[in-house]
Amino acid sequence: MSEFFTAGELLALREHGIAVFADRVLIDVQPPLADARIAEIQAMCEGPLPQALLDLWRLTAGGELAYDLRTQMDGNEEALSWSELFYDGSQHYRDLRGWIEHEQECAQDAAEQDGAAWNGKLRYLPIGGFEYCDRIYVVVEPGPRAGSVVAWKQGLPGWTHALQQDSIATIATDLYGAFAALCLEADPEQDEDSTGVRVLEYLDERVSAHGMPQPLADRVAAFYRRARVDWRTPLEAGTLADKPGLAALALRHALAHDDAGLVRRLAEQGVSFHAPLHGSAQPVDVALSQHAFGAAQALLDAGAPVSATAIHRFDREPPTELVAGLLARGAVADALGVARCVACGSPDAARLVARACGAGIADAYAQARDAMATRYQEDLKRVRAGNLGHYLGADGLAARVANLREFSL
Known part of the structure; x- marks a missing residue:
């Protein structure tokens, strides 16, 4: 009762x-x-x-x-x-x-x-x-x-x-x-x-x-x-770092809303950014997958770990300074990363990654570009035929294909 x-x-x-x-x-x-x-x-x-x-x-x-x-x-x-x-x-x-x-x-x-x-x-x-x-x-x-x-x-x-x-x-x-x-x-x-x-x-x-x-x-x-779970009261009291579960919830909120200021407050209170936040993904990868680029930069500034494949997480035009920060913190520079940046409409970031790749990147990028463009093109045909629903839509897929075809190292 x-x-x-x-x-x-x-x-x-x-x-x-x-x-x-x-x-x-x-x-x-x-x-x-x-x-x-x-x-x-x-x-x-x-x-x-x-x-x-x-x-x-x-x-x-x-x-x-x-x-x-x-x-x-x-x-x-x-x-x-x-x-x-x-x-x-x-x-x-x-x-x-x-x-x-x-x-x-x-x-x-x-x-x-x-x-x-x-x-x-x-x-x-x-x-x-x-x-x-x-x-x-x-x-x-x-x-x-x-x-x-x-x-x-x-x-x-x-x-x-x-x-x-x-x-x-x-x-x-x-x-x-x-x-x-x-x-x-x-x-x-x-x-x-x-x-x-x-x-x-x-x-x-x-x-x-x-x-x-x-x-x-x-x-x-x-x-x-x-x-309802209350993480705001311990945040205001400065005790959130002592409550990892609530701190993780606050961090998820910050990334979902691209709230760089909240990330900085969490860092100032000593909240750790080193544990998985979603599945096996640590905070930086979660931020990148949610296009929370401001929050991602705040995480980098606070010393959050960066995965080797971080640049592969981009699915929207990435800021060049964020890409530079990821590379400096351990993200691997490879042809797929270059292609991701190109497809998402950031040629400057793509060239930054390419320079970090070193010799042989031109041929490797050409292979990655062709494979990625082919997948997008196939999806575009299916979308236009009414056989596929895609989060990018026909215009978004066409833009990705055009970005890849028009870019050159």
Whole structure:
């Protein structure tokens, strides 16, 4: 029972597909799981279902979550998508029965590979996640880890800065702790990119189309927004460096908004810029991928590390002085870097990189140019034929091709 809402309000919220569990808001909720079905699932597990999971399932057997969640996996800083609670009968990626059957098949296959007989009991029970790429499990084996919550994330071999293999991480020692780890990194009333916009839109729709009282919707929104993470208060207090998680959130905000001033404030407070910020990408690479060139320069000025392939990250016209700074800090000068700068419309930066390459760059650049121009040209043909959607559009692709064809060392 929530201390924020009365029993009558909770009943009214349920009529609008809203429930509260462990101080977190669920929307588009499903009916509770029947005791007979709970007993059926219990019989499939190595150990007892934890009380926290029973409490959740007796409240709702499915629904949506709209919060942020991060953890470290294989040295990467990973954002996890726990936006769904699985439930029977969804017939899609949320299907609880289907995911349980999937885990049973995986357990059987693993036992056969080990040359052992599987006892037919699950040790990890899937309860939520997002489609096929992120899943949340409750540990249902006896022992010290019983009841803990584990996240699984699909690896993307060959993808830059992504996990190179499937990975797992423990989120919390129980389901209540896992829900407590859910937060809002940005205020949905102030940032249109906030995860929480989904909940506010849901509330608006319930008010406008289903008669939900506006004051009740406002109370839900206020309760929901209590999960916001506050990095600004410790920033003002000068204590942010002592809180690495909040400092990382502040830095992500700075890069997302190309706020060089905020980067400098973080540096002055002693915030470290040496840890992965997104996947395996460190802050400079994140800034470059987001075209946050002012923030990237501020990071360089603060001594942030530079990856060897930093110049390959450009996808918009790079400032020549920033390219010079990257080269001075360890970015490798090569033909691909020259071609990236040319394609993005910065011939001066391209010549700067070329001079740092030394002998043989003309032939190497010609090969890189031709390969890059061919890819852009092929994409342009598909876009014009209506067979491909591309973030550059036809005009942007044509400009890239023209830049590469017109430039000469």
